[in-house]
Amino acid sequence: MTRTLITSALPYINGIKHLGNLVGSQLPADLYARYRRARGDEVMFVCATDEHGTPAELAAARAGQAVADYCSEMHEVQADLARRFGLSFDHFGRSSSVHNHRLTQHLAARLGEAGLIEVVEEEQVYSPADGRFLPDRYIEGTCPNCGYDKARGDQCEECTKQLEPTALIEPRSAISGATDLEVRKTRHLFLRQSALRERLDQWIDSKADWPVLTTSIAKKWLHDGDGLRDRGITRDLDWGIPAQFEGAPWEGMAGKVFYVWFDAPIEYISATAEWAEANGKSEKDWKRWWKTDEGAENVRYVQFMGKDNVPFHTLSFPATLMGSGEDWKLVDYIKSFNYLNYDGGQFSTSQGRGVFMDQALEILPADYWRWWLLSHAPENSDSEFTWENFQLSVNKDLADVLGNFVSRVTKFCRSRFGEKVPEGGDCGPEEEALIAALAKRLRAYEAHMDAIEIRKAAGELRAIWVLGNEYLQEAAPWAAFKQDPARAAAIIRLALNLIRLYAVLSAPFIPEASQRILAAMQAEDDGWPEDVAAALRALAPGHGFRVPEVLFAKISDEAREEWQARFAGGRDR
RNA sequence: GGGCCUGUAGCUCAGUUGGUUAGAGCGGAGCGCUCAUAACGCUUUGGUCGCAGGUUCGAGUCCUGCCGGGCCUACCA
Numbered sequence: 001m002t003r004t005l006i007t008s009a010l011p012y013i014n015g016i017k018h019l020g021n022l023v024g025s026q027l028p029a030d031l032y033a034r035y036r037r038a039r040g041d042e043v044m045f046v047c048a049t050d051e052h053g054t055p056a057e058l059a060a061a062r063a064g065q066a067v068a069d070y071c072s073e074m075h076e077v078q079a080d081l082a083r084r085f086g087l088s089f090d091h092f093g094r095s096s097s098v099h100n101h102r103l104t105q106h107l108a109a110r111l112g113e114a115g116l117i118e119v120v121e122e123e124q125v126y127s128p129a130d131g132r133f134l135p136d137r138y139i140e141g142t143c144p145n146c147g148y149d150k151a152r153g154d155q156c157e158e159c160t161k162q163l164e165p166t167a168l169i170e171p172r173s174a175i176s177g178a179t180d181l182e183v184r185k186t187r188h189l190f191l192r193q194s195a196l197r198e199r200l201d202q203w204i205d206s207k208a209d210w211p212v213l214t215t216s217i218a219k220k221w222l223h224d225g226d227g228l229r230d231r232g233i234t235r236d237l238d239w240g241i242p243a244q245f246e247g248a249p250w251e252g253m254a255g256k257v258f259y260v261w262f263d264a265p266i267e268y269i270s271a272t273a274e275w276a277e278a279n280g281k282s283e284k285d286w287k288r289w290w291k292t293d294e295g296a297e298n299v300r301y302v303q304f305m306g307k308d309n310v311p312f313h314t315l316s317f318p319a320t321l322m323g324s325g326e327d328w329k330l331v332d333y334i335k336s337f338n339y340l341n342y343d344g345g346q347f348s349t350s351q352g353r354g355v356f357m358d359q360a361l362e363i364l365p366a367d368y369w370r371w372w373l374l375s376h377a378p379e380n381s382d383s384e385f386t387w388e389n390f391q392l393s394v395n396k397d398l399a400d401v402l403g404n405f406v407s408r409v410t411k412f413c414r415s416r417f418g419e420k421v422p423e424g425g426d427c428g429p430e431e432e433a434l435i436a437a438l439a440k441r442l443r444a445y446e447a448h449m450d451a452i453e454i455r456k457a458a459g460e461l462r463a464i465w466v467l468g469n470e471y472l473q474e475a476a477p478w479a480a481f482k483q484d485p486a487r488a489a490a491i492i493r494l495a496l497n498l499i500r501l502y503a504v505l506s507a508p509f510i511p512e513a514s515q516r517i518l519a520a521m522q523a524e525d526d527g528w529p530e531d532v533a534a535a536l537r538a539l540a541p542g543h544g545f546r547v548p549e550v551l552f553a554k555i556s557d558e559a560r561e562e563w564q565a566r567f568a569g570g571r572d573r
Numbered sequence: 574g575g576g577c578c579u580g581u582a583g584c585u586c587a588g589u590u591g592g593u594u595a596g597a598g599c600g601g602a603g604c605g606c607u608c609a610u611a612a613c614g615c616u617u618u619g620g621u622c623g624c625a626g627g628u629u630c631g632a633g634u635c636c637u638g639c640c641g642g643g644c645c646u647a648c649c650a
Contacts (some may be wrong), residue, residue, distance in 0.1 A: 236639070469614070
């Protein structure tokens with residue numbers, strides 16, 4: 001049996017994610033996981049909240065909570081939203097878990113023993129008023145280049161010039177506004193990625209099938225300037241995984257924690273360990289997904305992420321695993337996404353611009369969002385959400401093409417034959433043509449899903465739905481019923497089976513609606529169709545069904561206009 | 574500044590290694606159907622493929638320059 005390991009980039013703990021975040025990793029990962037399961041793979045699909053780092057500490061402080069409490073609470077909020085969006089994780093873990101502490105420290109120790117970690121002393125800006133070192137972007141001041149007074153220490157957003165924090169005029173803390181900043185010396189662990197450059201380069205070269213977006217970013221980092229640079233993997237923070245621990249092959253890191261980008265990808269593995277523990281499994285059960293010397297050699301590992309995460313997944317995380325000298329499973333395929341924009345601009349968490357996951361579910365069921373987001377996924381370039389497009393797409397595709405098909409067939413059957421699959425009548429050339437067309441499109445659909453070409457797959461699925469309407473028009477059971485009721489029965493029997501088939505094929509995109517259709521059809525068989533003709537006989541004559549409630553209500557112009565105004569900026573809570 | 578991506582019908586996007594008259598869906602127009610969520614089907618209308626050069630028998634596709642949009646640039650995550 002094919003075994004597929006799927007991970008989605010970890011959503012950061014700091015607040016509720018917007019639709020752009022969702023479509024950038026978790027949602028397409030779920031689509032693929034559901035599809036692979038439907039095709040009979042053994043699937044392990046994990047995700048987690050990414051809980052460490054400066055923003056988490058600051059968000060907790062703003063909320064007046066201890067950071068551990070804040071993270072616990074936000075983890076539950078995100079887990080609940082993920083569940084309500086139908087994200088079918090086998091486990092949704094936490095990067096702050098005890099498993100991740102243990103494994104992160106273990107890998108760091110291995111790297112240290114392998115000589116791949118060194119202690120580097122550097123200078124950083126410290127804010128006594130805040131009681132913490134400030135990352136460059138948490139220092140604000142006047143840009144020496146253009147005079148913009150809110151330039152950040154890493155870059156001026158006004159003139160886009162890159163800056164050093166010490167170059168800012170009148171620098172201040174972006175957290176407190178304090179101006180008594182000082183430069184202090186501090187010691188950090190650095191991962192000697194440069195020592196692994198050759199191996200990483202060869203490894204990337206072996207991935208000829210990866211999207212350009214993915215490999216070009218990795219290549220840039222590998223070859224730019226002096227090549228891959230070593231990277232600091234610790235920070236002067238309280239909240240995180242301690243960098244000084246029993247058995248650590250270095251001294252003097254007391255009070256420091258690992259950098260979030262060191263421990264976050266390791267959580268993919270740890271989350272699988274958490275899964276094992278939560279489900280009464282053994283260590284063996286999770287290691288067979290991750291250790292190539294313990295059963296993972298035939299696992300296919302696919303990662304999903306936004307393009308901003310690519311360097312960490314193509315370079316530093318593989319460097320961590322390779323450098324450990326242990327037999328960890330490396331990623332086989334990376335599917336990365338561009339960004340989704342919102343109505344002519346960017347989604348903005350800080351300005352509350354755009355639609356966030358909780359708000360989306362307040363106004364419409366998850367399947368509406370899933371369908372639009374996936375069928376417009378920003379695969380090749382940034383794409384844009386507009387309410388007009390969303391309304392048109394949902395009304396046309398879901399309500400008119402699919403929903404109405406289910407409605408017209410089941411209601412016609414109920415009024416003419418009752419709520420059971422009618423018997424009698426013969427199939428003819430129309431049905432043969434339909435089956436041939438379906439088989440062809442099904443193969444195309446599978447090919448696109450296998451290649452994780454999401455928009456193309458959505459287009460093919462929609463075309464499969466359209467075939468049903470074309471067939472009904474051609475076969476015209478309402479006309480046949482008047483002369484030859486048996487012929488009408490044969491047509492409707494096929495059409496009812498088509499509904500069941502649509503539910504099965506559509507489930508990766510719209511799982512909740514598919515479930516409702518299957519329930520209405522009282523179908524027990526939800527297996528992926530190996531043979532279309534056979535799949536269209538699954539519901540036998542006499543099989544009972546119910547006419548389902550309206551599957552997809554249309555979005556009215558009034559509702560669209562209201563939401564358009566409501567989400568234009570300034571989160572309403 | 575550097576690297577990469579991107580610009581194709583009103584809108585959202587396909588266009589394989591360069592190969593005839595550039596495609597799909599939506600929208601617009603017309604016709605048909607009447608089972609259905611005024612839904613469905615058929616036909617049809619839309620494009621100097623960002624601009625200017627070049628290579629070639631042949632360029633949406635390759636090269637150069639320019640213009641526009643985006644991302645990354647290693648201490649946000």
